[in-house]
Amino acid sequence: MPLMQFCMYFNMLFILTVGSMLAIKGGGTTIDVGQISAMLTYGMQILMSLMMLSMIYVIVTMSSESAKRIFEVLSETPTLREPEQPVMTVADGSVDFENVSFKYASDAKLFALSDINLHIRSGMTVGILGGTGSSKSTLVQLIPRLYDVTEGSVKVGGVDVRDYDIRTLRDAVAMVLQKNQLFSGTIKENLRWGDENATDEEIEEACRLAQADDFIRSFSDGYDTHIEQGGTNVSGGQKQRLCIARALLKKPKILxxxxSTSAVDTHTDARIRAGFKTYIPETTKIIIAQRVASVQDADLILVMDNGRIVSSGTHDELMRSSDIYREVYDQQTNGGDEE
Ligand SMILES: Nc1ncnc2c1ncn2[C@@H]1O[C@H](COP(=O)(O)OP(=O)(O)O)[C@@H](O)[C@H]1O
Ligand SMILES: [Mg+2]
Known part of the structure; x- marks a missing residue:
């Protein structure tokens, strides 16, 4: 670019200087002003075309480099291996972690999870609390087999997740990610990612359960409201509730x-949880939250720290046995900024 610019300005200066000198010396007989300006214009045109050529060269180089990377991704073999004789049904929503340790890369020094032993019966509600980076997300990602354990085993419905057909397993486990995603399209289209054959009634029922029905109806186009790419035209809390509704449409065995309710007010959050209790009692619900109030009434609460479950039990048990839990509870209930 600097060289290109240098050439352009040099060309301009050269034509102007030499041209004017000739014009002045010859008194307009050798060359006149019109010819100088014609020469300037032609010169610029030629240089512009050369510049285009050099741009194309740059773009071709960039594209070939990008293509290389795309092929690198396409030809990557997944580390998750499909079993020879996959199990095609998930019996129930029970989850068992047996001596699970996990690290993200095989050469990583630190384990993201260590010595996790956990037994969740089908239909239970489990809350998980812990600071950021305490591996809460890592723990739940092992259930739909987004990653394979490094040691130990994770079982769903009594069967090791590595023995399932991966589609079957992921159809049974619905997960609303921390970084949730909506696509451009109408609200209905977005929700149908959960179940493409869902009827309008089913969609509305899921939305009522996720406390999304009210605000969807307040939009002038209702369920046909257009959502921008990434859900930028709905609020954070509305986006979260749409994502919950989408997950509910899957009718999962494990949710x-x-x-997922961090941007939803405490009152609505409580209503969503109450809805889960009455309408999907069979589904195992695993709720990661920052607020104690979101997990207080769970059947089992896990407190995580540094990739380990440091204490577990019901709210009452933890209030007696866990200092961390009691501290967080006191902070959030006495003079917490949410009240
Ligand atoms: N994809 C990844 N690759 C490598 N390390 C990761 C990855 N995701 C998370 N980690 C690390 O694992 C630890 C736990 O992260 P995470 O499970 O996201 O915590 P939490 O959800 O409790 O905030 C963190 O130290 C984080 O840096
Ligand atoms: Mg997380």
């Missing part, structure tokens, strides 16, 4: 909410 995982990874900090």
């Amino acid at each position: 995982i909410l990874d900090d």
